[in-house]
Amino acid sequence: MALRTLMARKSLASAAIRQGYGGLGLLQLRSLQTFTLPDLPYDYGALEPTISGEIMQLHHQKHHQTYVTNFNKALEQLHDAMAKGDASTVVKLQSAIKFNGGGHVNHSIFWNNLAPVQEGGGEPPKRSLGWAIDSNFGSLEALVQKMNAEGAALQGSGWVWLGVDKELKKLVVETTANQDPLVTRGAHLVPLLGIDVWEHAYYLQYKNVRPDYLKNIWKVMNWKYASDVYEKECPTH
Numbered sequence: 321m322a323l324r325t326l327m328a329r330k331s332l333a334s335a336a337i338r339q340g341y342g343g344l345g346l347l348q349l350r351s352l353q354t355f356t357l358p359d360l361p362y363d364y365g366a367l368e369p370t371i372s373g374e375i376m377q378l379h380h381q382k383h384h385q386t387y388v389t390n391f392n393k394a395l396e397q398l399h400d401a402m403a404k405g406d407a408s409t410v411v412k413l414q415s416a417i418k419f420n421g422g423g424h425v426n427h428s429i430f431w432n433n434l435a436p437v438q439e440g441g442g443e444p445p446k447r448s449l450g451w452a453i454d455s456n457f458g459s460l461e462a463l464v465q466k467m468n469a470e471g472a473a474l475q476g477s478g479w480v481w482l483g484v485d486k487e488l489k490k491l492v493v494e495t496t497a498n499q500d501p502l503v504t505r506g507a508h509l510v511p512l513l514g515i516d517v518w519e520h521a522y523y524l525q526y527k528n529v530r531p532d533y534l535k536n537i538w539k540v541m542n543w544k545y546a547s548d549v550y551e552k553e554c555p556t557h
């Protein structure tokens with residue numbers, strides 16, 4: 321995830337001086353960091369006809385960018401509130417941080433979960449992830465059916481995930497509401513694949529028929545990414 325350090329020392333220094341902390345207090349202040357929109361690993365139109373270029377462009381440039389902007393804004397406000405010792409504002413900011421920070425985390429994974437067909441999109445998982453899917457769910461088809469059913473049944477906006485419990489070394493299917501990341505369902509859960517079931521991910525092309533979007537998205541699923549994450553979390557040797 322892209323991370324950039326801002327030139328915030330000047331404002332930190334003046335805040336510290338205003339607060340009367342003097343030179344000593346400056347040593348306790350950290351630089352303010354901001355998050356940036358990651359580039360897509362393919363062109364906007366590269367997932368057509370499964371996902372239109374128009375959807376991909378809006379989703380990335382408008383929706384994801386807005387999460388990043390609002391996440392940075394909330395972090396800046398948090399930083400200010402902490403500098404002022406304003407506990408109630410610190411608490412008030414938590415929901416904006418969770419929502420917008422979650423949106424940034426989830427979408428950064430989502431872009432990597434997809435790949436153009438000519439670059440391996442839709443090719444079934446191999447190696448240890450393929451075997452783990454068979455042993456946890458019976459077959460890849462059964463897993464896809466389960467994720468499609470849970471994604472279609474999810475009320476409102478959210479995500480359906482294939483994750484691995486890195487302690488139990490077990491695959492799980494979970495859903496999360498809004499922009500909650502998978503880790504909110506369990507501290508040991510690591511996302512392998514996340515499918516965005518917000519309307520902004522499919523409505524321009526699939527209208528209200530979310531099941532068709534879910535059925536088609538597997539044609540551009542990047543199982544290689546999921547396998548790489550799985551093998552890192554669950555090495556076989």
Ligand SMILES: [Fe+2]
Nearest residue numbers: 383516518521
């Ligand atoms: Fe989205």
